[in-house]
Every structure is written in C-alpha cells, then in structure tokens.
Amino acid sequence: MSGPSDFQPTNPALKWIERRLPIMGLMHSSFVAYPTPRNLNYWWTFGAILSFMLGVQILTGVILAMHYTPHADMAFKSVELIVRDVNYGWLLRNIHASGASMFFFAVYIHMFRGLYYGSYKEPREVLWILGVIIYLLMMATGFMGYVLPWGQMSFWGATVITNLFSAVPYFGESIVTLLWGGYAVGNPTLNRFFSLHYLLPFVIAGVVVLHIWALHVAGQNNPAGVEPKTEKDTVPFTPYATMKDMFGVSCFLLFFAWFIFYMPNYLGDPENYIPANPAVTPAHIVPEWYYLPFYAILRSIPNKLAGVVAMFGAIIILAFLPWLDSAKTRSSKYRPLAKQFFWMFVVVCIGLGYLGAQPPEGIYVIVGRILTFLYFAYFLILLPLLARIEKPRPVPNSIADDVLAKTGGKPAPMVSTVIALMVAGGLLLGGAESARAAEGSAKPPAQKWSFSGPFGKFDRGAMQRGLKVYKEVCASCHGLSFVAFRNLAETGGPGYSVAQAQAFASEYKVKDGPNDQGEMFERPGRPADYFPSPFPNEQAARAANGGAFPPDLSLITKARSYSRGFPMFLIDFFTQYQEQGPDYVTALLEGYEDKPPAGFNLPEGSYYNTYFPGHAIKMPKPLNDGQVTYDDGSPATVAQYAKDVTHFLMWAAEPHMEARKQLGLQVFVFLILLTVLLYFTKKKVWANAH
Amino acid sequence: MTTASSADNPTRRDFLYVATGAVAAVGGAATVVPLVSQMNPDASTVAAGAPIEVDLTPIAEGQDIKVFWRGKPIYISHRTKKQIEEARKVPVSSLPDPQSDEQRVKPGHDQWLVVVGICTHLGCIPIANEGAYDGFFCPCHGSVYDTSGRIRQGPAPTNLAVPPYTFVSDTKIQIG
Numbered sequence: 001m002s003g004p005s006d007f008q009p010t011n012p013a014l015k016w017i018e019r020r021l022p023i024m025g026l027m028h029s030s031f032v033a034y035p036t037p038r039n040l041n042y043w044w045t046f047g048a049i050l051s052f053m054l055g056v057q058i059l060t061g062v063i064l065a066m067h068y069t070p071h072a073d074m075a076f077k078s079v080e081l082i083v084r085d086v087n088y089g090w091l092l093r094n095i096h097a098s099g100a101s102m103f104f105f106a107v108y109i110h111m112f113r114g115l116y117y118g119s120y121k122e123p124r125e126v127l128w129i130l131g132v133i134i135y136l137l138m139m140a141t142g143f144m145g146y147v148l149p150w151g152q153m154s155f156w157g158a159t160v161i162t163n164l165f166s167a168v169p170y171f172g173e174s175i176v177t178l179l180w181g182g183y184a185v186g187n188p189t190l191n192r193f194f195s196l197h198y199l200l201p202f203v204i205a206g207v208v209v210l211h212i213w214a215l216h217v218a219g220q221n222n223p224a225g226v227e228p229k230t231e232k233d234t235v236p237f238t239p240y241a242t243m244k245d246m247f248g249v250s251c252f253l254l255f256f257a258w259f260i261f262y263m264p265n266y267l268g269d270p271e272n273y274i275p276a277n278p279a280v281t282p283a284h285i286v287p288e289w290y291y292l293p294f295y296a297i298l299r300s301i302p303n304k305l306a307g308v309v310a311m312f313g314a315i316i317i318l319a320f321l322p323w324l325d326s327a328k329t330r331s332s333k334y335r336p337l338a339k340q341f342f343w344m345f346v347v348v349c350i351g352l353g354y355l356g357a358q359p360p361e362g363i364y365v366i367v368g369r370i371l372t373f374l375y376f377a378y379f380l381i382l383l384p385l386l387a388r389i390e391k392p393r394p395v396p397n398s399i400a401d402d403v404l405a406k407t408g409g410k411p412a413p414m415v416s417t418v419i420a421l422m423v424a425g426g427l428l429l430g431g432a433e434s435a436r437a438a439e440g441s442a443k444p445p446a447q448k449w450s451f452s453g454p455f456g457k458f459d460r461g462a463m464q465r466g467l468k469v470y471k472e473v474c475a476s477c478h479g480l481s482f483v484a485f486r487n488l489a490e491t492g493g494p495g496y497s498v499a500q501a502q503a504f505a506s507e508y509k510v511k512d513g514p515n516d517q518g519e520m521f522e523r524p525g526r527p528a529d530y531f532p533s534p535f536p537n538e539q540a541a542r543a544a545n546g547g548a549f550p551p552d553l554s555l556i557t558k559a560r561s562y563s564r565g566f567p568m569f570l571i572d573f574f575t576q577y578q579e580q581g582p583d584y585v586t587a588l589l590e591g592y593e594d595k596p597p598a599g600f601n602l603p604e605g606s607y608y609n610t611y612f613p614g615h616a617i618k619m620p621k622p623l624n625d626g627q628v629t630y631d632d633g634s635p636a637t638v639a640q641y642a643k644d645v646t647h648f649l650m651w652a653a654e655p656h657m658e659a660r661k662q663l664g665l666q667v668f669v670f671l672i673l674l675t676v677l678l679y680f681t682k683k684k685v686w687a688n689a690h
Numbered sequence: 691m692t693t694a695s696s697a698d699n700p701t702r703r704d705f706l707y708v709a710t711g712a713v714a715a716v717g718g719a720a721t722v723v724p725l726v727s728q729m730n731p732d733a734s735t736v737a738a739g740a741p742i743e744v745d746l747t748p749i750a751e752g753q754d755i756k757v758f759w760r761g762k763p764i765y766i767s768h769r770t771k772k773q774i775e776e777a778r779k780v781p782v783s784s785l786p787d788p789q790s791d792e793q794r795v796k797p798g799h800d801q802w803l804v805v806v807g808i809c810t811h812l813g814c815i816p817i818a819n820e821g822a823y824d825g826f827f828c829p830c831h832g833s834v835y836d837t838s839g840r841i842r843q844g845p846a847p848t849n850l851a852v853p854p855y856t857f858v859s860d861t862k863i864q865i866g
Contacts, residue, residue: 096758528737
C-alpha cells in the first residue's frame with residue numbers, strides 16, 4: 001500500500017479495469033509484492049490466523065443469524081433447534097462458539113508477541129492503537145454474542161456487565177436503563193444486542209483494514225527489531241509469507257478442530273444450557289475465559305467505581321504503551337531484563353485469569369490485589385524505569401545479519417512451538433474450566449460410557465431401556481421439550497423405525513388447536529410433535545412439587561458439571577473426556593442415602609443425596625430396584641436404570657454426537673494431510689530464501 | 691513459479707505444488723457443503739410437511755375450501771354437475787396444457803377437485819369461482835383457469851398443480 005504499484009496487467013480486460021479502479025494493483029502491492037522481513041518467526045502468523053478467524057466468525061455468524069430468533073421467549077429454543085434440526089447446524093454453531101475462543105486465543109498471542117518484540121514502538125504507534133481499538137471491539141462483540149443464546153449465564157452475565165455502568169457517578173442508573181431499554185435485562189436488551197453483535201464485526205473488519213494499512217505503511221516489525229535496510233532483508237509477501245501463513249493457519253485449524261469436533265462444550269459454561277431465568281441467579285457468575293483477567297481486576301478493588309475504572313483502565317493502558325516504554329531497543333531479545341519481566345507479566349496475566357474464575361473470597365482476594373498491582377506496575381513503573389536503567393545487548397546490523405547468524409544453528413522449533421501452544425492453551429482454558437462447578441459436594445465417580453472418546457457411539461440398547469425408564473418414571477415430573485418423537489427414528493438415535501416412532505407418538509395425548517369452533521382439543525401425538533411436558537408451566541410444576549421446579553431433561557447432561565480439578569482437566573483435554581454431565585446425573589440418581597450422616601441437618605421435605613450440591617434435594621428417590629421391567633434381560637437395578645436413563649438423556653442433549661465425531665475424524669485426516677503438504681511446500685518455497 | 695534454483699528437479703517440486711493445491715481445493719469444496727446445505731429446509735420443517743387429513747362432509751356442492759399443506763394453499767372444490775360438464779366437453783387438444791378432466795380427479799370422485807392454489811405464472815393465489823370459465827381467476831396478471839383448474843387464458847404456462855392425495859374414505863382425503 002505504499003508507493004505506486006508496479007503491477008502491469010497484460011489482459012486487456014484487466015487493463016481496462018485497472019485504469020479506472022486500480023484494485024488489482026492495490027492487492028498486488030499489498031499481498032504479493034509487499035516486502036516482508038525474512039526473519040519473521042511463527043509468532044507472526046497469528047496476524048493471518050486472526051484475519052482467517054474474523055472471516056470464519058462473520059461467515060458462520062451470518063448463517064446462524066438466518067436461523068436464530070432474537071426474542072426473549074424464543075432465543076434459547078431457536079439456538080437448540082439450530083443445533084438439532086438445521087442441516088449441519090450443530091457444526092456451524094460449534095464453529096462459531098468455539099471460534100470466539102480461538103479468536104481471543106489468537107489475539108492474545110498476537111498481543112503478547114507485539115509486547116515482546118516492541119511492535120508498538122515508533123513508527124508503529126498508530127498501528128498499535130488501532131489494535132487496541134480492535135481488541136475493545138472484540139470484547140464488546142464477544143460479550144454481546146454470548147448473551148444471545150439467552151441461557152442463565154447469558155442473562156446474568158448481561159445483567160452484571162451492564163450494571164458496571166451504574167458505577168458512573170450521577171448518571172449511572174439512567175445509563176443502565178438506557179442500555180437495557182427497560183427496567184431490567186429483557187427482550188429489548190436482547191434485540192439490541194443481536195443488532196449490535198451483527199454490526200460490530202463489520203466495524204472490526206473496517207478497523208482491521210486500517211490496521212493492515214498502517215502496517216503496510218510502517219512495514220512489519222520483526223524478531224530482531226531492526227528496520228529492513230536493503231533488498232536482502234526482505235522477501236516478497238507471496239509466495240513466502242503466504243505459504244508460511246497458510247501452514248500456520250493449517251496448524252491452527254488442527255487445534256481449532258479439536259474443540260469443534262471433540263470438545264465443543266469444553267470452553268462454554270454448563271450453566272448456559274439452562275434457559276434464562278430472571279428469578280434465579282447462578283451460584284457463580286463467571287465470564288468466558290478470555291475476560292477473566294479483567295474480571296479479576298474488577299473484583300480486586302473493594303470500591304464499585306474504582307473497580308470499574310481499574311478494569312477499563314487495564315485495557316486502555318495498552319494504548320499508552322508506546323510512550324510508557326521509551327527504551328530505544330525494540331526487541332526484548334536484546335533486552336535481558338525486559339525479557340524476564342515480560343515473562344513475569346505473562347504469568348501475572350494468566351494468574352489473574354485463574355483468579356477471575358475463583359470465588360472472590362479468602363486468599364484469592366489478597367492474591368488478586370497483588371497481581372492487579374503487578375499488572376499496572378508493569379506498565380506504569382517497570383517499563384518507564386527499565387528504559388532508563390537497562391543496558392541492552394547490541395542488536396544486529398541488519399535483518400540479513402540476523403538470519404545469517406541463525407543459519408547453521410538449530411532449525412525453527414515449529415513442532416515444539418505447536419505443542420507448547422497446545423499445552424499452554426489447554427492449561428489456560430482448563431484452568432478457567434475447572435473453576436466453574438458447584439463446590440462442596442462429593443465428586444461423582446467417572447463412569448464408563450459407550451459414547452466417550454473420539455470413536456464413541458451411543459449404545460442403542462441402553463438408549464431404548466433409558467427411554468423406557470424416562471417414560472415410566474421421570475416423565476411424571478420432568479419434560480423433554482426439545483426432543484420430538486420423530487427424533488427417535490433418526491440416525492444416531494435409539495434405532496427405532498419410523499413406524500415405531502409413530503406408534504410411540506400415538507400413545508401420547510397432545511394438546512392442539514384452536515379448531516374450527518375455536519377450542520383447544522387433545523389428539524394422539526404425531527412424529528412431528530415434541531414430548532409433552534407433564535405441567536403446563538413453571539407455576540403449575542412448582543404447585544405440584546412442593547415448590548420445587550423439576551427441570552426439563554432435554555439438556556440436563558450438558559447443563560450439569562462439576563470441578564474435575566488439576567490435573568484431571570489436562571487429561572480431559574487430551575482424552576476429550578467431556579462426560580462430567582452424564583457422570584453427575586447418574587451419580588445423583590444413585591446418590592440417595594436413607595439416613596443423612598451424623599451432624600447433617602436435613603431440612604424438612606428434603607432428601608439426603610451425596611452428590612447433590614448441598615446434599616439436600618427436594619426430589620424423593622426416584623428409582624428403586626425392580627421398578628421398571630426390562631425385556632432384554634438387563635438387571636432391573638437402580639444402578640442399571642440410572643446408567644440407561646442417563647445414556648438416553650445424553651442423546652437427548654446432543655442427538656448429533658455420532659455425526660460430530662464421525663465428521664471430526666474425516667476432518668482430522670484431511671487437515672493432517674494438508675498440513676504436511678503445506679509444510680513441505682513452504683519448505684521448498686523458502687529454500688530459495690535461505 | 692519456476693525459478694533457477696529448482697530447475698534441477700522440476701517434476702518433484704511441481705508434484706508437491708499440485709498435490710497441495712489439489713488437497714486444499716478439495717477441502718475448500720467440502721467446506722461449502724455445510725455452508726450451503728444449511729439453507730435447505732430443516733428437520734422440523736420437513737416433519738411439519740407430513741400428510742394432512744381433510745374431512746369433506748362440510749363442503750356443500752358448489753362450495754370450495756382452502757387448506758394449507760407445506761405452506762401452500764390447497765383448494766378443494768365440490769363441483770356442481772354443470773361445472774363437471776363444462777370441464778369435460780372442452781376438446782383437450784385446444785388447451786394450452788392439454789390434460790383431460792379425468793386425469794385431474796380421482797376416479798369415482800368426479801365432483802372433487804383438489805389443486806394447489808398457486809398460479810403457475812408467478813406464484814400468486816387465484817380466486818376460486820371467478821373468471822370467464824367459472825373456475826379460477828388470478829387477478830395479478832389475468833390468468834384464467836377452468837373448472838378443472840386448467841389454464842385457458844393469460845400468461846400462466848401450465849394448469850394448476852394437483853397435489854398428491856388419496857381418498858381415505860368417501861368423505862375424507864389425505865393430502866401428501
């Protein structure tokens with residue numbers, strides 16, 4: 001984008017266009033001929049990865065918006081129906097939801113890279129500030145997107161975050177009302193969040209164009225932190241950077257696909273599979289992992305306004321970085337002290353992230369305050385000070401010298417970098433995940449599930465038995481309202497034929513109407529109907545159950561989780577073990593004990609359950625030996641019932657699990673092949689440059 | 691991208707490029723499948739398109755009703771003797787879309803005409819019992835259909851479609 005283009009089209013049609021709109025010349029000079037420092041390492045591919053992710057998010061987002069309903073009464077259901085009914089809807093939703101995490105994962109690496117190599121320094125200040133603006137826009141977009149499924153965490157996250165603005169003196173309350181469009185978070189809030197969530201990515205794309213423009217004017221920074229001087233210092237963007245970026249994106253896709261196909265819910269909060277309920281707050285309101293450090297800063301300050309100011313300040317301060325760090329040497333490679341402090345700062349940030357996921361009590365608060373101080377001290381005290389006292393090592397004369405010094409040394413440690421990234425990612429994400437469970441209850445034992453692991457499949461027999469248990473026992477209080485009778489005959493389901501599903505449906509009475517007389521009537525169920533709920537609404541359910549509300553079971557295995565703790569979450573990440581929900585449900589059903597342990601004060605009308613949080617559950621022991629008869633000779637025991645019904649409910653929560661795992665395997669085979677090919681192609685291309 | 695340094699082994703190198711490009715292209719093409727497929731009717735829409743049953747008893751001779759199946763209006767007309775005669779005496783060869791009335795109704799149920807009430811011109815809804823032929827008239831662009839739902843005048847190219855239906859009993863049909 002700097003200087004006139006040397007692009008000379010030969011095709012007359014292209015020439016005609018080029019004279020009137022020199023867009024091909026612009027593209028050519030920006031992405032083909034553009035000189036790239038030849039010593040860039042793989043940390044620089046995250047720019048390309050981010051562009052790719054922005055494209056993926058916009059594309060999948062536009063598609064999801066075609067199926068989503070932004071209404072408080074329908075949003076949750078519409079998201080569930082996207083996943084269940086829309087062709088490949090589960091895939092698109094997984095890509096979009098995990099994609100948000102991937103986007104932030106990549107942007108953090110991109111930012112830390114800029115921090116380490118001094119990419120914010122003269123003449124790249126505007127480039128850096130544009131980056132901070134993009135980051136802020138990403139945070140706003142990600143937050144509003146998280147609200148859209150209208151689950152419990154969405155609703156309460158929206159309430160908490162919008163309430164931040166109530167800290168503003170004098171106008172706070174009016175600002176919050178203005179943001180909500182009502183007296184509480186409600187339908188108008190959801191509507192505007194949807195509108196803005198659709199808008200902001202395009203604003204981001206606009207600022208990204210400015211960001212790249214500024215990058216192409218100033219030129220890319222590089223690990224040596226010296227500007228290119230001669231031709232020998234650079235290589236043309238295409239094919240060199242293009243190939244390298246494509247290889248980087250391909251590696252990143254492997255990491256991404258791991259989440260999409262094998263642990264789609266690992267990064268989300270189970271609480272968000274419970275529909276929004278303005279009457280009940282979750283035990284812990286935790287933001288998505290990528291906001292946790294700032295959430296920790298917010299909670300560290302024991303004053304509402306100051307906390308909010310500190311939280312926003314922690315981001316805004318990045319924009320002033322070019323002036324806070326006045327050191328002449330750019331790259332921390334040649335700054336022995338800055339290098340060490342940089343890594344300490346990384347640890348502080350990860351530590352803040354960990355604390356953000358912990359309950360704000362005891363030692364966590366104290367450590368949180370220390371880390372918050374260290375976070376700001378890094379920018380406000382350390383960097384200005386370092387610039388004065390540190391004696392940097394000599395930088396190479398030119399990029400060419402830097403490259404020559406490296407050749408003959410160890411080869412680029414790409415593999416180890418990828419592994420390090422995966423471990424770091426797993427650690428960071430797992431650390432956040434581990435914090436999201438209800439504490440204070442015994443951990444349910446891990447069960448053996450036929451559906452766990454990458455090749456797992458549902459056990460049809462267990463599902464059919466589980467359906468029987470559901471119908472004869474659970475259905476008297478619990479609904480299954482996201483499952484249709486026709487689902488019983490779908491591939492990946494309990495393996496019934498269409499006729500069997502139809503016969504099953506016709507045993508139910510379904511309310512329909514109004515008819516020609518304007519009256520409601522009952523008719524036998526049809527395959528297209530959904531499982532009827534035992535109670536017409538929450539009030540009726542509570543009235544019939546002594547004030548307790550039996551939750552709908554369609555999503556129960558996804559809506560339940562518990563802390564697996566260190567190092568189990570690491571094992572979970574690598575083994576793709578996602579079965580906390582099913583483990584919890586089956587353990588709960590088996591966890592009833594006749595007598596509470598000595599000293600436990602069981603409230604009136606409750607029953608003691610080892611695995612229920614707080615141990616006092618309103619549901620009486622639902623399953624007893626011999627209660628349901630099995631025709632297939634399976635033992636009629638509580639343990640068997642619990643396992644079977646959980647198996648069935650796991651399918652009810654994710655009917656496309658088999659399709660997901662199957663497609664995942666194909667995608668992995670493909671991606672590995674592509675990555676290997678890209679690696680060798682890249683090597684061949686770069687052979688000319690070294 | 692043939693440069694001097696690769697001239698020593700051009701075939702292997704070219705093979706690598708072509709293979710990489712081909713694999714990437716296959717991946718790109720495969721990615722399009724879910725992105726396009728999601729636009730097709732989803733499972734609940736497909737399920738909602740199940741057959742419907744219509745009771746014919748309340749429809750008096752000369753009357754017609756409109757029911758919906760798969761989001762489309764279906765006209766069910768109880769034709770009078772006169773209307774049937776009109777439909778049958780027209781020479782089939784003189785019609786723009788030649789079809790005999792017998793082909794458009796179920797044998798033994800000559801009085802019942804069941805057609806998709808969507809003009810075959812551009813998808814408007816014709817009005818029943820109107821127009822010069824006592825059948826259907828589409829006010830949008832002036833297509834006129836006869837008492838068998840066959841096009842007689844105007845821009846529509848074909849007769850009103852007959853949906854798949856069967857007589858469950860003498861007084862009940864199942865559409866779909």
